[in-house]
Amino acid sequence: xxxxxxxxxxxxxxxxxxxxxxxxxxxxxxxxxxxxxxxxxxxxxxxxxxxxxxxxxxxxxxxxxxxxxxxxxxxxxxxxxxxxxxxxxxxxxxxxxxxxxxxxxxxxxxxxxxxxxxxxxxxxxxxxxxxxxxxxxxxxxxxxxxxxxxxxxxxxxxxxxxxxxxxxxxxxxxxxxxxxxxxxxxxxxxxxxxxxxxxxxxxxxxxxxxxxxxxxxxxxxxxxxxxxxxxxxxxxxxxxxxxxxxxxxxxxxxxxxxxxxxxxxxxxxxxxx
Numbered sequence: 001x002x003x004x005x006x007x008x009x010x011x012x013x014x015x016x017x018x019x020x021x022x023x024x025x026x027x028x029x030x031x032x033x034x035x036x037x038x039x040x041x042x043x044x045x046x047x048x049x050x051x052x053x054x055x056x057x058x059x060x061x062x063x064x065x066x067x068x069x070x071x072x073x074x075x076x077x078x079x080x081x082x083x084x085x086x087x088x089x090x091x092x093x094x095x096x097x098x099x100x101x102x103x104x105x106x107x108x109x110x111x112x113x114x115x116x117x118x119x120x121x122x123x124x125x126x127x128x129x130x131x132x133x134x135x136x137x138x139x140x141x142x143x144x145x146x147x148x149x150x151x152x153x154x155x156x157x158x159x160x161x162x163x164x165x166x167x168x169x170x171x172x173x174x175x176x177x178x179x180x181x182x183x184x185x186x187x188x189x190x191x192x193x194x195x196x197x198x199x200x201x202x203x204x205x206x207x208x209x210x211x212x213x214x215x216x217x218x219x220x221x222x223x224x225x226x227x228x229x230x231x232x233x234x235x236x237x238x239x240x241x242x243x244x245x246x247x248x249x250x251x252x253x254x255x256x257x258x259x260x261x262x263x264x265x266x267x268x269x270x271x272x273x
Contacts (some may be wrong), residue, residue: 005186006147006252006257006260007252009254009258009260009261009262009263010220010256010259012051012110013048013051013261013262014049014050014051014052014053014110014129015052016048016052016060016165016262017064018047019045019048019052019069019073020045020049020069020072020073020189022065022262022265023041023266023269024267024269025038025041025042025073026038026041026046028042028095028099028101029118030095030099030100030101030161030184031099031161033184033185033207033231034207035209035235036205037271039163039185039187039270040187040209040211040235041265041268041269042103043103043105043163043165043187043189044165044167044187044189044211044261044264044265044268045073045265046093046105046165047105047106047108047165047166047167047170047171047189047261047264048105048167048261048262048264048265049066049069049070049105050068050089050090050091050105050106050166050170051107051108051110051167051224051261052066053066054080054082055067055080056080056082056091057081057082057089065259066080066184067120068093068159069144070093074095074096074097075091075093075094075095075096075103075245076093076094076095076096077091077092078092078093078094078102078152078155079091079092079148081145081148081149081152082145083141083144083145085144086105086140086141086144086145087110088106088142088145088173089106089107089146090104090106090107090145090149090166090170090173091098091104091105091107092104092152092153093105094160099158099161100157100160100161101161101162101163102156102160102161102162102163103163103164103165104149104153104162104163104164104174104177104183105164105167105170105174106164106165106166106169106170106171106173106174106177106243107169107170108167108168108171108190108261109167109168109169110159114216114268115117123272125141133195133196133198133199134176134194134195134199138169138172138173138176138194139149139176141169142173142176142177142180145259146177146180148208149177150180150181153181161184162183162184163183163184163185163186163187164177164178164183164185164186164187165186165187165188165189165262166188166191167188167189167190167264168189168190168191168192168218168259169192170216171188171189171190171191171192171210172188172191172192172194172230173192174186174188175188175203175208175242178203178204178206179199179202179203179204182204182206183206184206184207185206185207185209186206186207186208186209187209187211188190188208188209188210188211188232189211189213189261190211190212190213190216190218190219190259190261190264191194191195191210191218191219191230192218192219192221192222193219193221193222193226193228193229193230194228194230194231195229195231196227196228197229197230198228200229200230200231203231207232207233207237208231208232208233209232209233210230210231210232210233210234210235211235211237211264211268212234212235212236212237213237213239213258213259213263213264213267214236214237214238214239214254214258214267215254215255215258216255216259217255217256217259218259237264237267237268237271238270239258239267261272
């Protein structure tokens with residue numbers, strides 16, 4: 001992988017043109033609530049694809065379009081959610097083949113000022129108390145789109161399995177969404193800590209699969225003094241030590257490169273079945 005591509009994979013994942021093509025995609029397992037390697041692959045790819053700008057975000061939007069990648073993978077986009085004030089985006093997609101299922105995927109941090117403000121806006125927090133406490137910036141971002149999202153979720157067929165997912169900031173928003181409207185399962189990739197123990201205890205008893213790529217730095221944030229904790233079961237992707245190369249030396253440091261969405265996809269695929 002060339003240096004420029006390594007940085008692009010990290011900073012601009014929506015610019016890729018190989019969605020659902022980088023690795024073979026096994027059939028999704030909508031009836032499985034435990035960790036599924038197949039489900040993790042599909043949801044990691046949808047978490048990567050949601051970074052691609054939608055027609056609602058203005059012209060020109062990238063080609064091939066977001067919708068065309070979804071259609072090629074047998075998904076129908078029920079709705080794309082956007083709040084320009086908070087720069088929050090998500091999409092609700094439905095699998096058009098058999099078996100049916102739906103996925104709500106949230107976009108993570110892009111290289112824009114509003115996303116960084118969201119990431120940094122902790123607000124007030126309790127160090128040792130039992131008061132429910134979640135990240136203010138994450139909550140404000142979700143609240144800015146939640147009314148529209150919930151309306152669409154309520155239109156889904158009652159028997160349609162619903163999964164939530166997201167990468168980075170998107171993973172945090174998906175976790176908060178699960179507390180409001182429980183899905184069948186939640187898969188997060190490179191998620192920061194969202195709240196304290198009191199918040200974690202308010203989450204419904206749904207399967208939360210928290211995938212962490214080796215040395216990814218984002219899951220260690222916010223720092224320990226904030227007293228936030230992770231929710232769900234960690235699934236660690238361990239990467240074998242690689243030989244030295246100038247490309248790796250000049251590319252992102254490993255704690256950053258391990259956060260790139262495509263590296264989650266490739267390393268989940270490389271796990272033993």
